[in-house]
Amino acid sequence: MLVIPGAPPLNMSQCEWSVEPSDTTVRALYLSATTTSGLEDGGAGGGGYSAGQLFDDTRAGFTGAVDVPGLGDGAFFTTAEQTDLQVLYGETLLNLSSLTLGADTPPVSPRDLRILIEIAGSNL
Numbered sequence: 001m002l003v004i005p006g007a008p009p010l011n012m013s014q015c016e017w018s019v020e021p022s023d024t025t026v027r028a029l030y031l032s033a034t035t036t037s038g039l040e041d042g043g044a045g046g047g048g049y050s051a052g053q054l055f056d057d058t059r060a061g062f063t064g065a066v067d068v069p070g071l072g073d074g075a076f077f078t079t080a081e082q083t084d085l086q087v088l089y090g091e092t093l094l095n096l097s098s099l100t101l102g103a104d105t106p107p108v109s110p111r112d113l114r115i116l117i118e119i120a121g122s123n124l
Contacts, residue, residue: 013032062076068085
């Protein structure tokens with residue numbers, strides 16, 4: 001299992017991929033990883049909090065969440081628009097968000113987000 005070290009104050013790691021924006025369009029993906037060990041390091045990340053607890057608390061905060069069966073140890077899209085996917089893999093919580101702005105820019109599909117987070121999860 002790959003341990004993804006975070007950095008204070010949030011003790012999480014984040015990557016961003018984006019297409020060069022224009023005056024009217026933006027398209028980007030954001031992947032963050034929060035681990036139980038990172039949360040245990042304290043700071044704004046918590047202290048005695050686990051990735052599983054963070055997953056459960058985050059899920060409880062989104063009344064419009066859409067569960068995704070068969071992915072990780074638990075997974076959900078935060079809203080019906082399905083542009084933000086949270087997946088728990090053991091002691092790591094992955095969050096993959098897509099941002100698409102502009103009428104001529106098609107959004108990243110929920111299917112594509114699932115494929116991308118499956119690839120990320122397989123590398124833990």
